[in-house]
Amino acid sequence: MSKTAGSIVEAALRRDPHETEFIQSVQEVVHALERVISKNSNYVNIMERLLEPERTIIFRVPWVDDRGETHVNRGFRVHFNQTLGPCRGGLRFHPLMNLSIAKFLSFEQTLKNALSPYRLGGSSGGSDFDPKGKSDNEIMKFCQSFMNELYRYLGPDKDLPSEEMGVGTREMGYLYGQYRRLAGHSQGSFTGPRVNWSGSSLRTEATGYGLVFFAQLMLADTNKELKGLRCAVSGSGKISMHVLEKLIAYGALPITVSDSKGYLVDEDGFDFMKISFLRDIKAQNRSLRDYSKTYARSKYYDEAKPWNERCDVAFPCACQNEIDQSDAINLVNSGCRILVEGSNMPCTPEAVDVLRKANVLVAPSMAAGVGGVIAGELELKECNLNWSPEDFESKLQEAMKQTYQRALKAATDFGYQKESPEALVHGAAISAFLTIASGMADQGCA
Numbered sequence: 001m002s003k004t005a006g007s008i009v010e011a012a013l014r015r016d017p018h019e020t021e022f023i024q025s026v027q028e029v030v031h032a033l034e035r036v037i038s039k040n041s042n043y044v045n046i047m048e049r050l051l052e053p054e055r056t057i058i059f060r061v062p063w064v065d066d067r068g069e070t071h072v073n074r075g076f077r078v079h080f081n082q083t084l085g086p087c088r089g090g091l092r093f094h095p096l097m098n099l100s101i102a103k104f105l106s107f108e109q110t111l112k113n114a115l116s117p118y119r120l121g122g123s124s125g126g127s128d129f130d131p132k133g134k135s136d137n138e139i140m141k142f143c144q145s146f147m148n149e150l151y152r153y154l155g156p157d158k159d160l161p162s163e164e165m166g167v168g169t170r171e172m173g174y175l176y177g178q179y180r181r182l183a184g185h186s187q188g189s190f191t192g193p194r195v196n197w198s199g200s201s202l203r204t205e206a207t208g209y210g211l212v213f214f215a216q217l218m219l220a221d222t223n224k225e226l227k228g229l230r231c232a233v234s235g236s237g238k239i240s241m242h243v244l245e246k247l248i249a250y251g252a253l254p255i256t257v258s259d260s261k262g263y264l265v266d267e268d269g270f271d272f273m274k275i276s277f278l279r280d281i282k283a284q285n286r287s288l289r290d291y292s293k294t295y296a297r298s299k300y301y302d303e304a305k306p307w308n309e310r311c312d313v314a315f316p317c318a319c320q321n322e323i324d325q326s327d328a329i330n331l332v333n334s335g336c337r338i339l340v341e342g343s344n345m346p347c348t349p350e351a352v353d354v355l356r357k358a359n360v361l362v363a364p365s366m367a368a369g370v371g372g373v374i375a376g377e378l379e380l381k382e383c384n385l386n387w388s389p390e391d392f393e394s395k396l397q398e399a400m401k402q403t404y405q406r407a408l409k410a411a412t413d414f415g416y417q418k419e420s421p422e423a424l425v426h427g428a429a430i431s432a433f434l435t436i437a438s439g440m441a442d443q444g445c446a
Helices: 003-015 020-032 034-039 042-050 099-115 136-153 169-183 203-220 238-249 272-283 288-294 325-333 349-357 371-381 389-413 423-443
Strands: 055-064 070-081 087-093 121-127 159-163 230-233 256-259 262-266 298-302 313-315 338-340 361-363
Touching: 003 020, 003 034, 003 042, 020 034, 020 099, 020 349, 020 423, 034 042, 034 423, 042 423, 055 099, 055 136, 070 099, 070 136, 087 099, 087 169, 087 371, 099 121, 099 389, 099 423, 121 136, 121 159, 136 169, 159 169, 159 371, 203 238, 203 313, 203 338, 203 361, 203 371, 203 389, 230 238, 238 272, 256 288, 262 288, 272 288, 288 298, 325 349, 349 361, 361 423, 371 389, 389 423
Parallel strands: 087 121, 087 159, 230 256, 230 313, 313 338, 338 361
Antiparallel strands: 055 070, 070 121, 256 262, 262 298
């Protein structure tokens, strides 16, 4: 890393030395921007300003369980940057949620939104509340208490949340209901699956489908296609399931999913009937192990990850840093040539280094994951249009193509070869940063 780029990272380290995930994200982005920063010294100051969130909200969330016992969790919302427009970003409910993760997710969302076709700022947040094992009533009580504080910072021209890990249709419904009661209006909607109060029925599909569309664009540039390729997928939530669906539609062979306890591999590949069965297992809070009781050619591995299975393309869709150095080595040895990031920052720095040296092409979540942003904004801006799934997919494919081309153009503009394993990673960060930096320069020191 150059002296100038290094000084930006050092300043962030001095300010937030204990925010591990946030610092890791900063290091990755600053590394991608080295050539940009070296060409214009003004960008150093802009980057330093960008790395300090505009607003960080931390609050307590007291709630009462079904036994009448009181609990207190911590809530977060980070409005990272609103130069381009109102904030959009997810809410994550997970026991490991903390300020560092909220900032890292918000920073990544800011860049992702800047790369989208829309003028949006970035935000993220959530709580260290664990929805697993809680009753509907307990989750409702928690969501209402959470929104009692957060609602004053939300609105269509301020910030609208969307689903993330641990937050689904049920949670969004409770959150929106309390927001509507407290705000006294229903202007704007929270982005999530369509129920009778809000949201595009295709939003959750959009993120997963967009990842597959992005992979197809990468392959098409080398005169290849997904048909017949073995694909390893991690996670078993909404995004993972929709990745499986679209891979099957393209004729690929998705062979794995995973959960917090291990991973499942089916050598015959998943089909639509098997995906339906997986969804039933997850809806009943059963283990993926139960799948093997029905499909004998499958096997569940405890305390393991799917990255040593032979594959052509990998889709990490679980959580940050799910691929470490040894996992990356396994992926390379298993024949993986393309990695499409479905989760934010899925690779540790050591894993990134292994993949780069092995010339594995990486599609960063900043670009490949922009499908959810696109769907959320189409939902809010054009909610009266009754599109068919085919119409919606056509719009999504075109937007993903534009995002892909933007990232590649920015990379080539700064001297990165199209075939370089870093081209899309650097190009996405460069394009997003230059869009935000232009707005920040125009608006002055604000």
